[in-house]
Amino acid sequence: MLRLFGRITVVLLVLVAVQLAAAPVGLRGWRPYLQPPRLQVNLGLDLQGGSHIVLEARQTPEVPVTREAVDAALEVIRRRIDQLGVVEPTIQREGERRIIVELPGIEDPQRALRVIGQTALLEFVNTGARSLPEGATWNEAGTEVTLPGPEKRTIPLKKEVVVTGADLADARAAFEQGQVRTGAPIVTFQFKGPGAKKFEEFTGSHIGQYLTIVLDNRVISSPVIQSRITGGSGQISGRFTLEEARELAVLLRAGALPVPVEVVERRTIGPSLGRDSLDLSLRAGAIAVVLIIAFMIALYRLPGVLANAALVLYALFLFAALATLRATMTLPGIAAFIISVGMAIDANVLIFERIKEELRAGKTLRAGIQTGWERAWSAILDSNVTTLVGAAVLFVLGTGPIKGFATTLFIGVLISMFTAIVITRMLVDAAARPPLDRYLRFGL
Numbered sequence: 001m002l003r004l005f006g007r008i009t010v011v012l013l014v015l016v017a018v019q020l021a022a023a024p025v026g027l028r029g030w031r032p033y034l035q036p037p038r039l040q041v042n043l044g045l046d047l048q049g050g051s052h053i054v055l056e057a058r059q060t061p062e063v064p065v066t067r068e069a070v071d072a073a074l075e076v077i078r079r080r081i082d083q084l085g086v087v088e089p090t091i092q093r094e095g096e097r098r099i100i101v102e103l104p105g106i107e108d109p110q111r112a113l114r115v116i117g118q119t120a121l122l123e124f125v126n127t128g129a130r131s132l133p134e135g136a137t138w139n140e141a142g143t144e145v146t147l148p149g150p151e152k153r154t155i156p157l158k159k160e161v162v163v164t165g166a167d168l169a170d171a172r173a174a175f176e177q178g179q180v181r182t183g184a185p186i187v188t189f190q191f192k193g194p195g196a197k198k199f200e201e202f203t204g205s206h207i208g209q210y211l212t213i214v215l216d217n218r219v220i221s222s223p224v225i226q227s228r229i230t231g232g233s234g235q236i237s238g239r240f241t242l243e244e245a246r247e248l249a250v251l252l253r254a255g256a257l258p259v260p261v262e263v264v265e266r267r268t269i270g271p272s273l274g275r276d277s278l279d280l281s282l283r284a285g286a287i288a289v290v291l292i293i294a295f296m297i298a299l300y301r302l303p304g305v306l307a308n309a310a311l312v313l314y315a316l317f318l319f320a321a322l323a324t325l326r327a328t329m330t331l332p333g334i335a336a337f338i339i340s341v342g343m344a345i346d347a348n349v350l351i352f353e354r355i356k357e358e359l360r361a362g363k364t365l366r367a368g369i370q371t372g373w374e375r376a377w378s379a380i381l382d383s384n385v386t387t388l389v390g391a392a393v394l395f396v397l398g399t400g401p402i403k404g405f406a407t408t409l410f411i412g413v414l415i416s417m418f419t420a421i422v423i424t425r426m427l428v429d430a431a432a433r434p435p436l437d438r439y440l441r442f443g444l
Helices: 002-022 067-084 109-117 193-205 242-254 271-300 302-324 331-360 365-397 401-431
Strands: 025-028 031-034 050-057 090-094 098-104 122-128 144-146 154-156 161-164 168-175 185-191 210-215 218-221 233-236 261-269
Touching: 002 302, 002 401, 050 067, 050 109, 067 090, 067 098, 067 109, 067 242, 098 109, 109 242, 109 261, 161 193, 168 242, 185 193, 185 242, 271 302, 271 331, 302 331, 302 401, 331 365, 331 401, 365 401
Parallel strands: none
Antiparallel strands: 025 031, 050 098, 050 261, 090 098, 122 161, 122 210, 144 154, 168 185, 185 233, 210 218
């Protein structure tokens, strides 16, 4: 009864793993349907191409670089990238002031760079009776404005900020007067809380004056206040293209960077290079698996075939686990997979050699299998635990691809122990009965 329960459990595990790893059954609402199976594991930057960007926080007299400021900048960058629609980006801190951003599969790295690196400090500035042209820039101290043009004329003008982008509740790209075909792209915004009230009070008391909109000290537009603006909503127009309006809306929704950042390293990996890496890695993995399968069959005959069947299930369980954890497969991850395949088969070799020793000592087949498994268990446990410790240390201290390697290795070792101890044992026990038991000699 216990064996039957175990077999049913394994069958259910296999079915669940197939669904998680390849998703052959989809759902439309609650109605299932069959679809072509497709590996559900995300590919990393080195396998599908993309951009690797290293940003460094820059200290200014007004804004010191602290751990909290860099952490806050990381979260702002994460929100911006999420709104770009990049699938499975990697965003992590490195050292005291650096942030690493990896964007697999991104088609426009320049756009991503613009969105990531811009400070995006939006300010609504009271300029009274003075209208400023688009492109005019305030100095860092906020006391002078440099006008655009070949002369770069500078005028003294103190920046009197009314409200900032920190009070925004939402921002969207739209078209003037709602005319998609003929209207110019604009950005509509909505203030929240005290910001909305302050905006309404200011516009009500300064009708006929200019409220200049400034982004990162650069004037976007300088409209005149026509009437009190209630509800905290408004719009920014500045001869945007639609893409620029969308980018500005993304920046405003995500908030301003608490510290300026600059790009200190940027690498772009083309899709063809990633495809070449993937093809070579898969070829190497296939050759390794074929050699292992041939070695096991040549050395142990039927037990070798059973071990290979367990190895196939091992690979299935591993990909199901990676898909469930939404882990990203990288080149180091493929290396870890191949290593863990070797460890999985190594456990079977240990077990089979112990069984051979018992059979040579004159024990019956069933007694030899029982004793061999028990004697091999401690050696398997020791070797796998040390590997697990090494993988855990790599995961904690490593970054990027090292973490991917450690994750795949850690999960692979755990699953290899399960398949060697449980799955292979179940298959061998099932074969240790007539008429198959006569082929179960473990190469003797």
